[in-house]
Amino acid sequence: MIYNVKTEAFEGPLDLLLHLINRLEIDIYDIPVADITDQYLNYIHAMKELELDVASEYLVMAATLLAIKSQMLLPKYEEQNFEADESYDIESDPRDELVEKLLEYRSFKNAAGQFKQLEQDRGLVFTKPPSDLSEFSAGAEMEKQELDVSLYDMLGALQKLLRRKKLQKPVYARIEKQEISIESRMKDIMGFLHKRKGRVSFFDLFPIPEKPHIVVTFLSLLELMKQKNIHVEQENNFSEIFVAAKVGVDTLGS
Amino acid sequence: MEVKHKGALEALLFAAGDEGLSLLQISKVMEITEEEAANIMGSLDEDYKSEERGLHIIQLAGVYQLATKKIHSDLLKKLVESPGSQGLSQAALETLAIIAYKQPITRAEIEDIRGVKTERPLHTLVTKGLIKDVGRAEGTGRAFLYGTSKEFLDYFGLNTIEELPELQNSEENYEEDEADLFFGSVESKEV
Amino acid sequence: MEVKHKGALEALLFAAGDEGLSLLQISKVMEITEEEAANIMGSLDEDYKSEERGLHIIQLAGVYQLATKKIHSDLLKKLVESPGSQGLSQAALETLAIIAYKQPITRAEIEDIRGVKTERPLHTLVTKGLIKDVGRAEGTGRAFLYGTSKEFLDYFGLNTIEELPELQNSEENYEEDEADLFFGSVESKEV
Numbered sequence A: 001m002i003y004n005v006k007t008e009a010f011e012g013p014l015d016l017l018l019h020l021i022n023r024l025e026i027d028i029y030d031i032p033v034a035d036i037t038d039q040y041l042n043y044i045h046a047m048k049e050l051e052l053d054v055a056s057e058y059l060v061m062a063a064t065l066l067a068i069k070s071q072m073l074l075p076k077y078e079e080q081n082f083e084a085d086e087s088y089d090i091e092s093d094p095r096d097e098l099v100e101k102l103l104e105y106r107s108f109k110n111a112a113g114q115f116k117q118l119e120q121d122r123g124l125v126f127t128k129p130p131s132d133l134s135e136f137s138a139g140a141e142m143e144k145q146e147l148d149v150s151l152y153d154m155l156g157a158l159q160k161l162l163r164r165k166k167l168q169k170p171v172y173a174r175i176e177k178q179e180i181s182i183e184s185r186m187k188d189i190m191g192f193l194h195k196r197k198g199r200v201s202f203f204d205l206f207p208i209p210e211k212p213h214i215v216v217t218f219l220s221l222l223e224l225m226k227q228k229n230i231h232v233e234q235e236n237n238f239s240e241i242f243v244a245a246k247v248g249v250d251t252l253g254s
Numbered sequence B, C: 001m002e003v004k005h006k007g008a009l010e011a012l013l014f015a016a017g018d019e020g021l022s023l024l025q026i027s028k029v030m031e032i033t034e035e036e037a038a039n040i041m042g043s044l045d046e047d048y049k050s051e052e053r054g055l056h057i058i059q060l061a062g063v064y065q066l067a068t069k070k071i072h073s074d075l076l077k078k079l080v081e082s083p084g085s086q087g088l089s090q091a092a093l094e095t096l097a098i099i100a101y102k103q104p105i106t107r108a109e110i111e112d113i114r115g116v117k118t119e120r121p122l123h124t125l126v127t128k129g130l131i132k133d134v135g136r137a138e139g140t141g142r143a144f145l146y147g148t149s150k151e152f153l154d155y156f157g158l159n160t161i162e163e164l165p166e167l168q169n170s171e172e173n174y175e176e177d178e179a180d181l182f183f184g185s186v187e188s189k190e191v
Helices: A013-023 A033-049 A056-073 A077-081 A086-091 A096-122 A151-168 A171-175 A182-196 A211-226 B003-019 B023-030 B034-048 B070-077 B090-102 B107-114 B119-127 B150-155 C003-019 C023-030 C034-048 C070-081 C090-102 C107-114 C119-127 C150-156 C171-179
Strands: A003-005 A230-234 A241-245 B055-060 B063-068 B131-136 B144-148 B183-185 C055-060 C063-068 C131-136 C144-148
Touching (some): A013 A033, A013 A056, A013 A096, A033 A056, A096 B107, A151 B119, A182 A230, A182 A241, B003 B063, B003 C063, B003 C070, B003 C090, B023 B034, B023 C070, B034 B055, B055 C003, B063 C003, B090 B107, B090 B119, B090 B144, B107 B144, B119 B131, C003 C023, C003 C034, C034 C055, C063 C070, C090 C107, C090 C144
Antiparallel strands (some): A003 B183, A230 A241, B055 B063, C055 C063, C131 C144
């Protein structure tokens, strides 16, 4: 039989063992070490046969299992002799340490599952970046304050930003996919120029930083210039370009 | 409580965005007591419960902020091109869970619990600002001790670390796909 | 018009932030006609007129967005004057992080990444000596390029900028931005 081995399916030997215990419907408090060791070694052998890198942790666990198995195989006469001494019997179970580890690991694995849920829930809620309050800061006296931030605060802020950005950016990409016509963009531009009265910075005519929109806007401006509906001014090379509606030109006749 | 206070608080929360505001900050800016601030907050929160409102007040990492209601997430997702981030890997989530419940904790202790090397997930978590080193362990190694950060709370939508779900050890919670994750017969793919 | 439509529209406008939404976009996302969208917008706008509300809808160049009411500007000024507990706002921290990882970088590029105007945070960071201008960008605008200062390294206990934690998982996000760099320079100024 050929197997397709997915090594990434397990987080480590403890995870693999939990999986085996679960699949074989074994009582974790009473693990049949011989069985589980065989199963475990099967996996390891399969990995090796497939020339996959077997992380050393898996081999260490294999050795541990074999050690426990051999301890379990030791003659049981001691147990019979000291039957009365239950505590001795329990404490000396060679499986104890492993079971404890498995239980502890399992509780954190469960917690990780809950974290995943929290992560997903949080993803359903959208917040907004702090507003830029520059317009309110004119003449504002900043309280002098010592910095109390660490690199971690900065990284945290960055991650928050990256998470948040997901919504902001592609807003247009998706929705404006359908064609924006030059004609309708020309109307928009004229409407905008009339509303603003007087001249407007060239860049203000590009409110949407998406390629198709920019191209259409640019072509619309050329067309409007050709039709002599707008003025375009630039005082010097490289200085800001201003656009204004020509006097007497109201809305575009369609 | 004056009516216009509610409007004022709404404006403040809106401007603060995801930086959020504490009651202390609000009380200072509005020149009211923290108790009054809390009352206005409560009243505003009550208003937001109406179905006509798309926002609500959430408490994250100790501050109040405005956020959209979960009920509208499907709609909002339409505004994003690639829905959702991939989220943290299983390794990172496990590592983070261990740190969250056992902090402060060293890398060696984490690796002991997970049974595998944990350098990469730790690095990812530091990079993402979810954990930070909070000192050094006693003893020879003087290893770094890790703890969760403020961003951790924000990331998982928690107000304080006490809001973490209780660490459970019980059997019934442990469920796994019956499907064998490791071996799958090779109908589809050869190795 | 359904009541919940109003809530949905409020959530959409909130999430769209400074970029705002056109009626066309709203109608597409909410799967209603533009006329219906206009009606809901009108009704929402009416609600905002109440003194209890701190926000209102503004319309700029055919795009609708939420903003704080003028009446609250004194309050916002006070908010500006009272910095958070850390001495650096979330906005300033974000800006600093972007500069640290992407330097040299212009303001327009930073604003493109953040999605909001970044004049104030830049000013704060320059004032605090954490960043400085390191030259001028090529091209028409000849915009200032920002980079981190020596104080930045000192402050965060780094010897060189290379000691910043590598941003492994976030790399994809940044690459996307790279592609947008040209168009980012045609960043929308405030309309």
